[in-house]
Amino acid sequence: MKYRRIKGTKDILPTESWKWQFIEKKISETLESSGYKEIRTPIFEVTQLFTRGIGEETDVVSKEMYTFLDKGSKSLTLRPELTAPVIRAYIENNLNQINPVNKLYYIGSLFRQERPQKGRLRQFNQFGLEIIGSPNPEADAEVIRIMYDLFSSLGITDMNIKINSIGSRESRKDYLQVLEKSLKPSFNNLCPTCQKRFYKNILRIFDCKNSECQKILDEYAPAIVDHLNEEDTEHFETVKKLLNFTNTPYTIEKKMVRGLDYYTRTTFEITSSLLGSQDAICGGGRYDHLVEDLDGSKTPAVGVACGMERLIMVLDELSVFKETKKSPLFCVTLGDKAIEKVFKLITDLKELGIPAEMDLMRRSIKAQMRQAGKNNAHWVAIIGENEIEKNILVLKNMVKKEQIEISLENAPAEIAKIISLK
RNA sequence: GUGACCAUAGUUCAAUGGUUAGAGCAUCGGUUUGUGGUGCCGAGGAUUUGGGUUCAAUUCCCAGUGGUUACCCCA
Incomplete structure (x- = not known):
């Protein structure tokens, strides 16, 4: 009888909507002034785009997607992230023919069926940007630096930029064998989920918060950055050099791997202590194989996504928002x-x-x-x-x-x- | 999916095993005749749903629903 909003969704009322307008304007102005162009893609896509793009084994795909059949029994999914759709659009519209490098940004709603909590909704909003076509470290550094500048200009000060390199697929293959060998003796001491991860996606063990597993990792697991091949190392070194050169503060998180399978080489995230346990305000990295994985031509790319709800939380905390009342x-x-x-x-x-x-x-x-x-x-x-x-x-x-x-x-x-x- | 905490007016919060469940803010109206903000006066408006215990439940118990938060994972 009484209609209420779906769990994990939110009404943005006039008391708040002006904040969204403010931030969206800021985002588009900042990004446009660096030469990025907006792209808008449909809210849903064929399911396969995500299973192939993000990886079947990821949590996002395996248990969080809103998937349904349309009247023609086609399996569709409300987009749980925007990189795969953007890449699909890039391939489908032959953007590579128009420009060797495409700098795109987006702002939009995403959907994941998770248990809501602080800074996490089922329908939530992200903005993000993608540089498609450049294999070079300056693209990685630019993405990081742009986010840093944007957040700074919004008044955020206590940011923590964490970076890591998880290597190209080639050097990672070797590393995973080393990792497997190093953890094998401790296998029985790993937590049950990590034992599963050991076989399915061993890199994810780094994400485990279990202190026992962490101890094992600290003691036995070699860091991936120490096992990169020459090109990967040089790439990562240049990224760091560019960040240093521009006084961009960062820390290297050797244990940071990311939850989506498509990442290669540089990964990073920016966290804020002003958020709850969901402290990552943005995250991203390089994904040099996604375009080809989605049947495009081999094209390197790097991108980042930022949670708008979390960003607004931080800005609220810092009392950044000032309502300018201009009434008719x-x-x-x-x-x-x-x-x-x-x-x-x-x-x-x-x-x-x-x-x-x-x-x-x-x-x-x-x-x-x-x-x-x-x-x-x-x-x-x-x-x-x-x-x-x-x-x-x-x-x-x-x-x-x-x-x-x-x-x-x-x-x-x-x-x-x-x-x-x- | 698992755990913890919570559920009283639009909102923030009181109270109570037994007559009309209170207050601040908000809303609406009045404060003489056609002029806002402060003051004063007044009005409307609530016990999440289902079951149980009881003479009697908003209160105690169980379940559902919803909310918050943590875990998993992510932005």
Whole structure:
């Protein structure tokens, strides 16, 4: 009987929506000024795009997707992330033919069926950017630095940038064998999930929070950065050099591997202590094989995604948001005849570029004035029977508490003049 | 999926095994005649659902639902 929102979803009410507008504007301005262009893709895709793109074994794919059959029994999925759809669009629209390197950004809703908690919803929003086509470390560094700059310009100070390299697929293959060998003797001491990981996706053991497993890792597991081949090492060194050169603070997290299978070489995330246990505000990395995995031509790429809800939480915590109240001129009406006049008046005013609104409740003048005050209106126009008789209107400055009479004849232009003088 | 905590008005929070379940804020109205913010006065509005214990349950017990949070994993 009573409709309520779906678990894990959120209504963004007028008390909050302005924050979203503010941040979205900031994001697009910042990214556009670095040469990124927006891309918007559909909210759903064929399921296979994600199973192939993200990896069947990942948690996202194996237990968190909203998958359903359409009327033609085709399996579709609400997008749980945006890199795969962007790459699909890149391939499908032959963007590589238009430009050897494509710098794209997106802002949109994603869907994952997880248990909601602080900083985690089932429908949530991310913005992100992708550099598709460049194999070079400056692309990696740029992505990291852009996020750093964006967050800094928003007033975030205590950021922690963690970077790591998990190597190309080639050097990782060798490393995984080394890792397997090093952990094998301790296999029985690993937690049950890690024992499973040992066979399915051994790299994920690094994600385990079990202290026993961590101890084993610290003691026996070689770090992946120490087992990179020459090219990977050089790539990573250059990324670090570029970050150093631009005074971008970072720490190397040798144990950071990421949850999506497509990553290669550089991975990174930025965390904030202002968030709860979900402290990653953005995360990303290089994915040199995703395009070909999705049947495109072999194309290197690097990207990052940022959780908007988490970003807004941090900014709220830092009291970054300041509401700038700019309210339209409020028109008070008294009597039926006034309504016609006022309706025409606000139409004309808006045509002249003057924001204006009229009372819609036909309440007493007092109530309408109160409404205007609550709206924070700087100007109020009053038209009642007396005014119509005299062919005028009353224009009141709510701040100075002064009011003047204006002839109805030329009212819109007259008001426009007075208001813009202020 | 597992655990913990929570559920009283629009909201934040009180109270109670037994008559009309209170308050702040918010909303609406009044404070003389057609003028907002502060003050004063007033009004509307609530015990999550189902079962059980009891003469009697909003209160105690069980279950459901919902919320928050942690784990897993991620942004």
